[in-house]
Amino acid sequence: MAQDSSSNRPMPENYRRDRTKFTKEQLKILIDTFNQMPYPGYATRRRLALEINTEESRIHLWFNNRRARYPFRKREEQKESLESSQDPGQDHFPEQIPSEQVRQCRTIYSRSQLHTLIKAFRNNPYPGIHCREQLAEDIGVPESKVQTWFQNRRSRLGVQGKKKYRMNPLDKARDKTKKK
């Protein structure tokens, strides 16, 4: 409040991805899974995604947010309880099957893919959802990979200026044109 929310709010639509709306049934499955397994590996997330007909990246995000909001019990506590009552063969979570793929395969970007990404990054280190999707299509990888790539890149290049979350996209555009 007391913000200039009324003055300039053309607010470029689609800067953010459209908000996902999970159905009751989907939520039930997600919550049930979470209660048994708050840290599902990649294979499990994919299976879940298929089961409730959504994308793996949405599942991944949902679990991240859920863990942040419902800190069930921390890993340390899990570890401690494991050590004190040595439970043979029982890992943290029952369904963390060793043979299952836990991490997503590391993406190996080709030279040309990297070239495209770097060029886009120079142009705008904070691409909106449409831009990321276009990039993803151009280089033939999922959008979530593009997002991860930008996050890592910003972090490692120490992109400054957005300490407090991102700035208004309009300001960003203005900033860009001013600079050159």
Next chain:
DNA sequence: CCTAATCTTATCAGGCGCGGCCTGATAAGCCCATTAGG
């Protein structure tokens, strides 16, 4: 208001090639990150 989407930062881990670097993937966020859409 609730919560999905986004962000930064720190850390794990695969690939390359043989010690340690580069970088993609993952998790936390602390008086429990911030922002914003329905």
